[in-house]
Amino acid sequence: MRLATYFAAGQRHVGIVSADGQTVTPLALPRAQAELGVLTLIEALSQGQSLPEAAGAAVPLSSVQLDAPIPHPRRNVFCVGRNYHAHARELQASVFKDNDANPEAWPIVFTKVPECVVGPFDEVRVPTEVSTEIDYEAELCVVIGKGGRNISRAEALSHVFGYTVVNDVTARDVQMRHQQWDLGKSFDTFCPMGPWIVTADELDGTRTRVRCWVNEELRQDGPTENMIFDIPTLIETCSRGITLFPGDLIATGTPAGVGMGMKPPRYLKAGDVVRVEIDGLGRIENRFV
Ligand code: MG
Numbered sequence: 001m002r003l004a005t006y007f008a009a010g011q012r013h014v015g016i017v018s019a020d021g022q023t024v025t026p027l028a029l030p031r032a033q034a035e036l037g038v039l040t041l042i043e044a045l046s047q048g049q050s051l052p053e054a055a056g057a058a059v060p061l062s063s064v065q066l067d068a069p070i071p072h073p074r075r076n077v078f079c080v081g082r083n084y085h086a087h088a089r090e091l092q093a094s095v096f097k098d099n100d101a102n103p104e105a106w107p108i109v110f111t112k113v114p115e116c117v118v119g120p121f122d123e124v125r126v127p128t129e130v131s132t133e134i135d136y137e138a139e140l141c142v143v144i145g146k147g148g149r150n151i152s153r154a155e156a157l158s159h160v161f162g163y164t165v166v167n168d169v170t171a172r173d174v175q176m177r178h179q180q181w182d183l184g185k186s187f188d189t190f191c192p193m194g195p196w197i198v199t200a201d202e203l204d205g206t207r208t209r210v211r212c213w214v215n216e217e218l219r220q221d222g223p224t225e226n227m228i229f230d231i232p233t234l235i236e237t238c239s240r241g242i243t244l245f246p247g248d249l250i251a252t253g254t255p256a257g258v259g260m261g262m263k264p265p266r267y268l269k270a271g272d273v274v275r276v277e278i279d280g281l282g283r284i285e286n287r288f289v
Pocket of ligand 1 (some may be wrong): 081254
């Protein structure tokens with residue numbers, strides 16, 4: 001099932017997208033719940049409730065404006081750094097030069113503030129007053145369904161509600177300057193998300209493919225099998241001593257091919273269009289302004 005949040009007639013709605021991606025059927029939700037997007041469904045389902053009834057006939061997807069499936073995450077988005085072997089190598093000399101000799105011992109985890117989430121086709125603002133090194137990171141994002149603390153690797157996938165696409169947009173100079181990454185990852189609009197959530201029964205996130213184009217030039221292309229720390233390990237890591245809640249988000253890291261890894265680096269500028277696509281899920285596309 002594909003669950004989307006979208007605007008129609010000036011209001012937020014939540015609906016089920018058809019298998020062919022052509023239409024969306026709105027669900028009957030009070031307005032305050034619809035404002036939470038798909039999060040409200042994930043929370044209801046986790047409490048044993050069923051999906052709401054359809055609120056009307058399916059409408060063409062082209063007639064609505066897709067929003068981030070979870071437009072207001074309850075808290076920061078968990079993100080994993082350097083999680084594909086080839087990407088770790090391409091940035092070895094820069095972001096990670098001070099890392100210890102055994103970089104595969106533990107995942108790098110940081111967060112993005114929830115307010116930087118924007119829709120799958122929204123504009124991303126280049127903060128030229130703060131940064132001259134804006135970069136893209138195409139990523140598969142895990143959406144937690146069943147919460148829990150100290151979730152084991154063996155149980156981890158049963159806690160996954162589904163998956164969505166994010167671009168973990170990054171200001172490299174700010175990321176480097178402050179040692180901790182959160183500032184350089186959290187500028188307004190720096191987390192485009194969507195186009196919807198595909199439930200885990202329809203997509204095996206451990207075996208799919210992440211690609212990214214900048215102005216139609218293919219830059220990133222990596223299978224999720226190439227993660228250094230797989231999805232069960234990431235869920236185990238993020239839930240160690242921290243209770244995960246339904247709707248929590250874990251961005252799983254980016255494949256090789258980011259702008260910083262090129263020689264010379266190729267950063268984004270106003271007017272660039274970045275498209276991220278994941279097999280079995282869909283695509284997001286954002287113009288940088
Ligand atoms: Mg990232």
